[in-house]
Amino acid sequence: MRIAMIGTGYVGLVSGACFADFGHQVTCVDKDESKIAALHRGEIPIFEPGLDALVAANVKAKRLDFTTDLKQPVADADAVFIAVGTPSRRGDGHADLTYVYAAAREIAACLTGFTVVVTKSTVPVGTGDEVERIIRETNPSADVVVASNPEFLREGAAIRDFKWPDRIVVGTADERGRKVLGDIYRPLSLNQAPIMYTARRTAELIKYAANAFLATKITFINEVADLAEKVGADVQEVARGIGLDNRIGAKFLHAGPGFGGSCFPKDTRALIKIAQDNDTQLRIVESVLAVNDNRKRAMARKVAHAVGGNLRGKTIAVLGLTFKPETDDMREAPSIPLVTGLLDMGAKVRAHDPVGIEQAKKELPEIAYYDDPYDCATGADAIVLVTEWVQYRAMDLDRLKEVMAHPVVVDLRNVYRPDEMAAHGFIYESVGRPSAKGA
Ligand code: UDX
Numbered sequence: 001m002r003i004a005m006i007g008t009g010y011v012g013l014v015s016g017a018c019f020a021d022f023g024h025q026v027t028c029v030d031k032d033e034s035k036i037a038a039l040h041r042g043e044i045p046i047f048e049p050g051l052d053a054l055v056a057a058n059v060k061a062k063r064l065d066f067t068t069d070l071k072q073p074v075a076d077a078d079a080v081f082i083a084v085g086t087p088s089r090r091g092d093g094h095a096d097l098t099y100v101y102a103a104a105r106e107i108a109a110c111l112t113g114f115t116v117v118v119t120k121s122t123v124p125v126g127t128g129d130e131v132e133r134i135i136r137e138t139n140p141s142a143d144v145v146v147a148s149n150p151e152f153l154r155e156g157a158a159i160r161d162f163k164w165p166d167r168i169v170v171g172t173a174d175e176r177g178r179k180v181l182g183d184i185y186r187p188l189s190l191n192q193a194p195i196m197y198t199a200r201r202t203a204e205l206i207k208y209a210a211n212a213f214l215a216t217k218i219t220f221i222n223e224v225a226d227l228a229e230k231v232g233a234d235v236q237e238v239a240r241g242i243g244l245d246n247r248i249g250a251k252f253l254h255a256g257p258g259f260g261g262s263c264f265p266k267d268t269r270a271l272i273k274i275a276q277d278n279d280t281q282l283r284i285v286e287s288v289l290a291v292n293d294n295r296k297r298a299m300a301r302k303v304a305h306a307v308g309g310n311l312r313g314k315t316i317a318v319l320g321l322t323f324k325p326e327t328d329d330m331r332e333a334p335s336i337p338l339v340t341g342l343l344d345m346g347a348k349v350r351a352h353d354p355v356g357i358e359q360a361k362k363e364l365p366e367i368a369y370y371d372d373p374y375d376c377a378t379g380a381d382a383i384v385l386v387t388e389w390v391q392y393r394a395m396d397l398d399r400l401k402e403v404m405a406h407p408v409v410v411d412l413r414n415v416y417r418p419d420e421m422a423a424h425g426f427i428y429e430s431v432g433r434p435s436a437k438g439a
Contacts, residue, residue, distance in 0.1 A: 001024045001025070001078045001079065001180070001183060001184050002024070002025045002026075002073075002076050002077050002078050002079075003016070003019050003024050003025065003026045003027070003077060003078070003079050003080075003081065003184070004026075004027050004029060004070060004073035004074045004076075004077040004079075004080045004081070005019070005026060005027070005028045005029065005081045005083055006029050006030075006070060006080065006081065006082050006083060006084060006103045006107065007029075007030060007082065007083040007084035007085065007099075007103070007121070008028045008029075008030040008032075008035055008036070008039065008045070008066070009046075009083065009084070009085055010046055010048075010155065010158070010262070011083045011120055011121065011151045011153070012028060012030075012081070012083030012084070012120075013028065013044070013045075013046065013051065013055070014048065014051060014153060014158045014159060014162055015081065015083060015120060015151060015162065016028040016064065016081075016083075017051060017054045017055045017058055017064060017159075018054070018159060018162040018163060019184065020058035020061075020063040020064035021054060021057070021058055021063075021163075022184075022187040022188075023063070023187065024063065024184065025063055026058075026063060026064050026065070027064075027065045027066070027067060027072075027073035027076075027077075028064070028065070028066050028067075029066075029067055029068065029069070029070040029073060029074075030066070030068065031068060032068075033068050036066045036067060036068050039055070039066040040066055042055070042056055042059070046328075047326075047327055047328040047329075047355055048155065048156070048158050048159070048326075048327070049156065049159075049326055050159050051158070051159065054159060070106055070107065070110060071110045074107050074110040074111060074115075075110050075111070075112045077115055078114075078115065078116065078180055078184075079115065079116045079117075079118055079180055079181070079184060080107050080111075080115060080116070080117045080118065081118045081119075081120045081149070082100055082103050082104065082107070082117065082118065082119050082120060082121055082131070083120040083121055083151075084099040084100055084103050084121055085099055085121070086099070086100060086121045086122055086123055086266075086270075087266070088265075088266045088269055088270065092273070093269040093270065093272070093273050094124075094270060094273045095122070095123065095124050095266070095270040095273075097123065097124070097127060097130075100119065100121055100123060100127060100131065101130065101131070101134060104117070104130075104131040104134040104135055104138075105134055105138055107135065108134065108135040108136075108137075108138035108139040108142060108144075109138055109139060111135070111139055111142040111143075111144055113143065114143045114144075114145075114176065115142070115143070115144050115145075116144070116145045116146075116147055116172075116176075116177045116180045116181065117131065117135065117144055117145070117146045117147070118146075118147045118148070118149045118181065119131060119146070119147075119148050119149070119204075120149055120150065120151050122150060122151075122207050122208070122211075122263070122267055122270075123148075123204060124204065124208075124270060124273075124274050125201050125204045125205050125208075125274055126201065126204070127204065128146050128147070128148050128171070128200040128201070128204060129200070129201075131146050132144075132146040145172055145174040145176060145177035145180075146172070146177075146200070147170060147171055147172035147174070147177045147178075147181060147200060147203075148169075148170075148171035148172070148200045148201075148203035148204050149168070149169065149170055149171065149181060149203070150169055150171075150203060150204070150206060150207035151207075152165060152166070152207070152210065153165075155261065155262070155324070155326070155327040155329055156324060156325060156326030156327045157326070163188070163191060164191050164193070165188065165191075165193045166193070167193060167194050167195070167196055168185050168188065168193055168194070168195045168196065169195075169196050169198065169203045169206050169207075170182070170185075170195055170196065170197050170198070170203065171197075171198050171199060171200040171201070171202060171203020171204065171206075172197075172199075172200055172203075173199055173200070178197050181195075182195060207267075208267055208270065208271040208274070209271075211263055211264055211267040211268065211271075212267065212268050212271050212282070212285045212288070214252050214264070215259055215264040215267075215268050215285075215288050215289075215292070216284060216285070216288050217252040217253060218252055218253075218254075218256075218258075218259050218264075218292075219258075219259070219287075219288045219291050219292050219295075221235065221238075221239055221253045221254070221255045221432075222255050222256065222258065222291070222292075222295055222431075222432075223291065224238060224239075224255070224432065225255035225431050225432025226432070228432040228433070229431075229432055229433070229434075232434060233432075234432070234433050234434065235255045235414075235431065235432025235433060236255070236414055236432070236433065238432075239253035239254065239255070254413075254414070255414065255431045255432045256334075256412055256413050256414075256431060257295065257296060257299045257334035257338065257386060257412040257413075257431070258292045258293075258295035258296040258299070258334050259292055259334075260296075260323035260324070260331070260332040260333045260334050261323045261324065261329065261331060261332055261333075262329060262331045262332070264332075265289070265292070265332040266332075268285050268288060268289045269289060271285055272285055272286055272289065296334045296336075296337040296338065297337050297341055299334060299337070299338045299341070299384075299412060300337070300338050300340075300341025300342050300344075300345060301341070302410060302412075302429065303316060303338075303342060303347075303382060303384055303410050304345055305429075306382060306408055306410045306427065306429045307381055307382050307406070307408055310346075311342060311345040311346050311347040312345070312346035312347070313346060313347075313348070314346075314347050314348070314381040314382065315347070315348045315349075315350065315379060315380045315381050315405070316342050316347045316348070316349050316350070316380065316381065316382050316383075316384060317350055317351070317352070317376045317377045317380035317382070317383045317384070317404075318335060318338070318339060318342075318349060318350070318351040318352070318367075318376075318383075318384050318386055319351075319352055319353075319373055319376065319377075319383060319384065319385045319386065319387070319389075319392050320335070320352075320353055320385060320386040320387025320388065320389050320392060320413075321333060321335040321339075321351055321353040321356045321357070321360040321364070321386065321387060322335075322353060322355070322356035322359070322360075322387050323335075323387070324387060324388075325387055325388055325389045325390065326389075327355075327356075328355045328356045328358070328359050329356075329359070330356060330359040330360055330362070330363050333363075333387075334386060334412070335351075335360070335364075335386045335387070336363050336364065338384070338386060339351070339364050339367060340364075343366065343367070348368075349367040349368070350367060350368040350369070350370060350376055350380070351364070351367055351368070351369055351370070351376065352369070352370045352371070352372065352373045352375075352376040353387070353389075354389050354391050356387075357369050357371075373391065373392065373395065374396075374399060374400065374403055377400055377403055377404055378403040378404070379403070379404070379405050380404050380405060380406075381404075381405050381406045381408065382406065382408035382409070382410060383400070383404070383408070383409045383410070384410045384412065385409065385410070385411045385412060385413060385415055385416075386412050386413070387413070388413035388415050392415060393415055397420075397421070397424040397426070398424065401424060401425055401426065406427075407425055407426045407427060407438070408426070408427045408428075408429075409421060409426050409427070409428050409429070410429045410430075411428065411429070411430040411431075412430070412431055413431070414430045414431055414432070414433060416428070416430070418430065418433055418434055418435070418436035419436065421436050421438065422436035422437060422438040423438065424438060425438035425439060426438050
């Protein structure tokens, strides 16, 4: 199969490299010349474990190529994937579809032979209809099927998620379209991934509903964590206790500082708008978003409480800034409102992150950055563990206590156990578990 992938962002680059790895002939297209030039030099614009090696291997095997000009790759393609960005539109939270529609117009003009045009970007229900209208208007004679094939990959685990998905959703009623996409994904049948064929609008809604449900699960356990703290229960055991019920499932029940990232906040916001546009209200999803926003802000108050109520003049060392480990992505990271809140309350903030410092400087230019977590902790009145990087999972606790001015640890990811922190002499606060205080 010949594939053109429009957009070399997260989804486009990972999908393009993985499709090439399946044995397909893939050309990734991006308007950004510097990005394409970098890819030609073998430089990957995003941090994703394993992606550089996957790209290099497939470029070497001549199955993967990059260009700024979509004309030839689209003309040659059996399938053209639209994987351009759909950011939140400033001001109203709707998904901004400018890039998707511009891509559709450009693709339309270059189509030859039967082609399936596939939206992989997360797009509001009905976008496929509009993409089809644009293509037919621009090129009335095009032999084209427009399908939806949403992507469910997580940053940091993107290649594994792409190659071992729980399911593949193909949204088109057209048999020829279903066949092409079925052939493209056939290598995954070895990994037992079921392909679900459905209508285009249903596929579009599946993506939003999946993200909103997962965001709801996280927000639910976060609220239970707040209650657990008040009543002296342990939220991690509660999560295990409910998660063992197959109807609930154990995943996405890890309490923390609130969800962030490029998908959950943006997609829940967009889904609420889609509902409103269709005279419906998704009150649960609206609450999830509001509760999550409040939670991120509340984390700074939690730190203030841990240091005795007053942050003025206190030095706070923040460990982990990215919205989750194994990525340098700072989009909607809980660390941003946390650090801003700490600064507002008069704290001096310094931070460490294994890979996210350069991105973090753009969001949080006013704090001090350290290359080493122990240097960052030296002289601090408290440590706040915000992102559960492996580097923070087995720290030398005695050394940490030694270098700190006061042994206070606020662990927003429940990485450590209260009893072990107490044994090492820390004052320890976590999420949804009893506080601990060492001697
Ligand atoms: C998510 C979806 O998982 C993926 O299917 C979709 O395609 C894109 O959005 P991603 O944003 O990369 O992927 O990260 P994910 O691992 O899902 O985490 C999202 C946020 O939720 C992070 O801030 C994470 O820390 C938080 N989270 C996740 C929790 O707080 N608790 C959990 O139990 C799980």
